[in-house]
Amino acid sequence: MKQLIDEAKLLIFDLDGTLYEDTDHFDYYCRLMQQRVADDKKQAFWDTYENMKKGTHPVAIGKVYDIKNDTSVTVDPMTLQVTKVTSFDGEDWQEERIKQEYAGELVYDFERLIAIGDGWWLPYATAMHFGLKQSDTWECYNATKEYMVTDQFNLTKTPGLKDGLIRLKEEKKLVLLTNSEREDVKRLLNELELEGIFHALFTEGHKPLKTKEKMQTILDEFGVQPHEAVSIGDNFINEIAPALLMGLKAIYIQPNRIEVDHENLIIIPTLTNAL
Known part of the structure; x- marks a missing residue:
């Protein structure tokens, strides 16, 4: 991984699940929505x-x-072709039905087709089903975002991250590309003591729908070729697969063992002391 970063001129970081790895706020989000369903459905x-x-x-x-x-x-995140469909109750669709319903490349639209790339979307999918x-x-x-900037919620700072980013900033351009809104991003960076470290903040990125578009904008702005940039994140659909398809290198943060093989990809369990 050190060689991959050393050779890069530009590093593009995700925020949630990347610069901090806490998950308690997902449960909080789910609890708020659980309160809105009928009492006889709350446990389910x-x-x-x-x-x-x-x-x-x-x-x-x-x-x-x-x-x-x-x-x-x-x-398949590299081809965007549907390979399997399963009902909410666990019944697999027949291949012919899949071909009829999901012909061609799948397009995530944030309205019907939701990419479950991180923990935010599990409560959302549950809520839609119920x-x-x-x-x-x-x-x-x-309400969850507001809770995350109160004294009741404390983000865990990734050991070594701040010092590592400061060292990298001396020789490389550091960019943040996130789906979060700008004010939320600023509050979170302040909480993490990472304010002022990034050369640019790209917020409300609409990943994965606009990942390639946003990354191309970043490459153009900093005059960097795809092979000179690295995308770093915990969401394979949002920031890893699109980057690899564009010719960028990528670092995928994934604590669970996963079988993904690509010459420009490195998988690590956490950013702790990785930089």
């Missing part, structure tokens, strides 16, 4: 979410949740 709501986190439910990180069909969709409205999820999401 939470149990479903817990099974998603454990990986024992069809909907899981790395899958795509189809709100319309209430299905878990497995997509009949909540998108306005409910948005209100609970905003």
Whole structure:
């Protein structure tokens, strides 16, 4: 990994799950939405979410949740072709049905097809299945973001991260590309004591839908070729696969063992002391 970073001129970092790795706020988000379902569904709501986190439910990180069909969709992130579809209750679709419903490349639209790239989307998928409205999820999401900047919530600072970024900044351009809104990003960076370290902040990135577009903008702005840049994040769908397809190198933060083989990819469990 050291060689990959040493050779790069530009490092593009994700925020959630990358510069901090806490997950308690996902549970908080889910609890807020659980309160909005009928009493007789509350336990099933939470149990479903817990099974998603454990990986024992069809909907899981790395899958795509189809709100319309209430299905878990497995997509090859490098080709965007659907390889498997499973109902919310665990029944696999026949190949012919898959071809009819999901012909061609899958396009994530944030309305129907939701890429479950990180822990934020598991509560969301649970809420959609149990009949909540998108306005409910948005209100609970905003409430969670507000909670994250109160004294009740403390972000865990990744050991060695700040010093490592400061050293890298002496020779490389550091950019943050995140789906979060700018004010939330500023508050989180302040909490993590990372304010002022990045050369540029690209917020509301609409990843994965606009990942390639945003990364190309960053490359152009800093006059860097794709092979001279590294995308660093915990979401394979959002920031790793698109980067590799563009010719960038990538560092995928994934604590669980995963089988992905690519000459320009390195997988690490955490950023702790990695920089």
